[in-house]
Amino acid sequence: MTHAHADTRTPTGTRTPIDIRTLTDSEFPDWLRVLNTGFLRAPTPTDRDVETRRSGVVIDRTQGAFDDSRCVATFRSFPQEITAVGGAAVAASAVTNVSVSPTHRRRGLLSRMMAKDLAAAKERGDVVSTLIAAEYPIYGRFGFGPAVSVAEWTVDVPRSGLDPRRPGPSAEDGGRVDLATADEVRKEGPALHERLRAEQHGVVNRTEHGWKLATGELTVDYDPWKEPYYALYRSASGEVEGLVAYRADDKWSESGQPQNTATVQDLIAVTPAAERALWHFVCSVDWVTAVTSGFRAPDDVLPLLLPDRRAARLMFVADFLWVRLLDVVRALEARTYPVPGALVLDVRDEAGLAGGRFRLDAGPEGASCAPTDASPDLTLDVGTLGSLWLGDESAVRLAALGHVTEETAGAAGMADVLFRTARRPWCPDVF
The missing domain is CATH 3.40.630.30 (Gcn5-related N-acetyltransferase (GNAT))
Structure with missing residues (x-):
């Protein structure tokens, strides 16, 4: 098993590795205690809570951060499908139950767990990753963008x-x-x-x-x-x-x-x-x-x-569902577009999971998307593209904020014509 490590200093100044690993069944009760603490619930779970919560968890997609034998952070994901514009079901990796103990914040534990989970989702072939953000500033740095409001x-x-x-x-x-x-x-x-x-x-x-x-x-x-x-x-x-x-x-x-x-x-x-x-x-x-x-x-x-x-x-x-694209080609080809049109998108992704330059040829019957060397019409990061994907955000508005760079005059307006939808997306479920 491959483990990720973060070093922290003990009171004596020596370094103790924090081990980030896939959870075992025996560790689940302690993991749940840490999760309860992070979510400001009564810390100690009852036997029924452990049984009920465990029955809904994919254990091999559940991570814990351990300082010696003590769990200090939690993270898990599970398989999900999300409906794209036009009705297609898209394979997603849903992130949930993220917490870091107040004694171990600002040590990069979330970053390491997120990187591990996104890499695994990419390898599985998931098209996007999704989550419900409890706090707005956290997840943009991982390539997520607010995609559905409530x-x-x-x-x-x-x-x-x-x-x-x-x-x-x-x-x-x-x-x-x-x-x-x-x-x-x-x-x-x-x-x-x-x-x-x-x-x-x-x-x-x-x-x-x-x-x-x-x-x-x-x-x-x-x-x-x-x-x-x-x-x-x-x-x-x-x-x-x-x-x-x-x-x-x-x-x-x-x-x-x-x-x-x-x-x-x-x-x-x-x-x-x-x-x-x-x-x-x-x-x-x-x-x-x-x-x-x-x-x-x-x-x-x-x-x-x-x-x-x-x-x-x-x-x-408020913002609600956040989306992180893992496969730009499949994500853009999964949805439909109200009118015919074409755009070249230069997508920046610091994590190296979904970046590149892509030509989108779109229309009401679907789309084709492929890597290209052509000059871009728009430059944007992967989180911004996630915000546009379900049609809830305006490329013109984001261009005014500097989140989209218009390389070709009128390209942001064309993106709005192609991506925006007559009715806004909706996600009724918290997960």
Whole structure:
């Protein structure tokens, strides 16, 4: 086994090597303790937490940094698929559970674990690496770029203009909303989500383990399970086209008036009718005076569904999913483009994993991309290309910031025409 080492000085001044290695099963409980500490949870995991967490971990893609026998940093990745523009599923390496003990920060441990994982992902043939960044400044230096943003709204239900006494949109098109059990969600949810990710760029696949956690079949002690309410939307033909899971608090005014908030945990829909019906349903639940949307795309239709769109108060918009390209050719060929066009991109990658000069010939039916010696139209780093890949960012805007260099006049504008999408990408899942 090849180990990476970082040297640190002991109080006596001698150097002790910090060993970065692939985890073993016996080391997992200590590794989980370090992870809990980094994420500000109760440090010592219960036996159930160890069992549940271990069942979802690919151990040979899990790293620990060890100072003597003590684990001091954590890192793991797992196989994932992400939907490119146009609906193609792209092989990704998803990075998660990154932490460094406060006693061992600023010693290059994350850099070494990341370099090892990205090199392995490149060797496996993964097209991109993905992660959810807890802090913005960390991951740009590793070639990741913010590629998908999320937004959250709170709907003031009494002000929204919706009349809870009137049938919702589901009644108008012959569809219906039915309350559901966790068993029904586990049965219907996976196929519904597969339909969603076949058409919505930015969505990542969900695993069986993830569905079990989301529906309470598997639980962890550090985050006590509270069963949500579930509802399914069925079309007039009986086909499941939407799912919502939500929780509600129990808050009343001093005068006995309900002031309850429903918080949406998950809402996925594959037709406009299902999306309208489920939002109308959640906003019409008795005693609910506010609805918090959960993570949605910044151009989500929720505010526009309300007779008074000002009733949807935007709580935040933030970067969410970050993408690191590992294979420029396959990444650019995996997606579609709205119009025909060509660009020569000079991609800089300090890590040496995906840099080079490439000619992209793109169009609605797909694209071809190949290394070239031609003069570049745009020069940019690999993280910037990651931000452009799913269509959420503007090359013109990045050029104004100096993150894209326009070698040919108008090339940034052409990049926007080719890369940007009519609807923004969306990733509903934290991983």
